[in-house]
Amino acid sequence: MSDKPETAEVSWAIEEFAQVSLGDERLNRRCQKLADTLGQQPTAPINQACEDWADSKAAYRFIANPKVTPDELLAPHSQRTVERMKGHEVVLAVQDTTFFNYTHHPETQGLGDIGTKGQNQRGFGLHSTMAVTPQGQPLGVLTQAFVERPLGAPVATPSELRQQPIEDKESYRWLQAFDHTIKLTPAGCQVVTVCDREADIYEMFVMAQERQASLLVRADADRCLQDDEVKHLWPKVEQQPVQGELTVLITGNDKRKERAATVSIRYCTVWLRPPWRPKRQKLPAVKLQAILVREEHPPANLAELGDHEPLEWLLLTNTPVTTFTEAVQVVEWYCCRWQIEVFHKIVKSGCGVENSRLQTATRLQNYIALMCVVAWRLHWLTYLNRTAPDLPCTHILTTVEWQALYMRMHKTSAFPKSLPTVRQAVHWIAKLGGFLGRKSDGEPGITAIWRGWQRLQDLAATWQIVVVEHPQLVGNR
Secondary structure, rough: OOOOOOOOOOOOOHHHHOOOOOOOOOHHHHHHHHHHHHHOOOOOOHHHHHOHHHHHHHHHHHHOOOOOHHHHHHHHHHHHHHHHHHHOOOEEEEEEEEEEEEOOOOOOOOOOHHHHHHHHOOEEEEEEEEEEEOOOOOOEEEEEEEEEEOOOOOOOOOHHHHOOHHHHHHHHHHHHHHHHHHHHHOOOOOEEEEEEHHHOOOHHHHHHHHHHHHHEOOOOOEEOOOOOOOOOOHHHHHHHOOOOOEEEEEEOOOOOOOEEEEEEEEEEEEOOOOOOOOOOOOOOOOOEEEEEEEEEOOOOOOOOOOOOOOOEEEEEEOOOOOOHHHHHHHEEEEEEEHHHHHHHHHHHHHOHHHHHOOOEEHHHHHHHHHHHHHHHHHHHHHHHHOOOOOOHHOOOOOOOHHHHHHHHHHOOOOOOOOOOOOHHHOOOHHHHOOOOOOOHHOOHHHHHHHHHHHHHHHHHHHHHHHHOHHHHHOOOO
């Protein structure tokens, strides 16, 4: 390998938004440039990420342009995500909702209610579907929809909610995302939609059955069974013999510590009886596989670890479960669901979108749509380090980026004869962000990586100026 520095290649952000179509070529170019700018400085607000006031003004005008919408901004990334999915036999489409709180920005227009009535919070929600490999590698965002609740709208009672058609309920977003995912599924790829308990909606199971689409949902309701001696779901699965044990990793968060849990596995086939729905044709019965995952012997210090109850999941899926191995596979798929929570954490905490003051909810949503693609890239980089650590670092960095990184970490201007690996590069980036790299530290987390990434971009920008404008400074070494 030559140790002569090279100019930077086209950035990942420009490639990711290459097919953006906003009806104006100037807007398309501005979108690519802004995505590139925000990608280089993911934790900085717009005015700090941009080079000068002229670029900042152009960025604000772009986000406020009525031709720019979140759907149009996400579309090219969604297309690229589908392309990445084509290289995999199985992909998990993980759905979840997060809410953005702008109560501390009272002058922002267009915000709605979030949280409970007593909290009196203002903001909006975002429902996302992320494509993830069964090994946990995030491939990109497939679908997104913002959730807006009118200010002061009366809260429907449970009885009133039962009378509403599913299309009028906020929970309909789960079905819409599922439908969109089915339409985006590439040929030859099994896409399994994975959801938490909020998606325990009977119409979701009906859609999966009628469209022959794979679905995995954690059960919330103890549903009635069709033509079975045991009348309800939970008792039916509890009666099944334990088929084996499995150790699963319970991820940590702000309230609980990460821990490993040994769980028992029971499974059986169930037919769900359709619930009553007003003013609709009768829904069909649905055949599903039910898997009960239960921590039979929790640790004595469970409360100290932040868990109030032992782990118990009742998973419902329409994928085959006839053996213990197949049941374990489904449980492992569900364990990947937390990747969407990590993604939302990166958008909110890493990219700091709740600190933005863009005056209107519409502008904030455009900005968030862009930052979601940036957040995915940081998320992807973290897990590529864990799933494909031996790839050359040029898989994640431009030439200038890895050269600037190598120079900084080794305090030398002589480059190695062979390319560093992804793992080496990610560890160096994380060390820029405060990761110590001790044997007991394990792999670096996303927080250290997003901090280090921003420092790397500053180093790379300086190195680029030296290489392009003053090559004599690094010419003969």
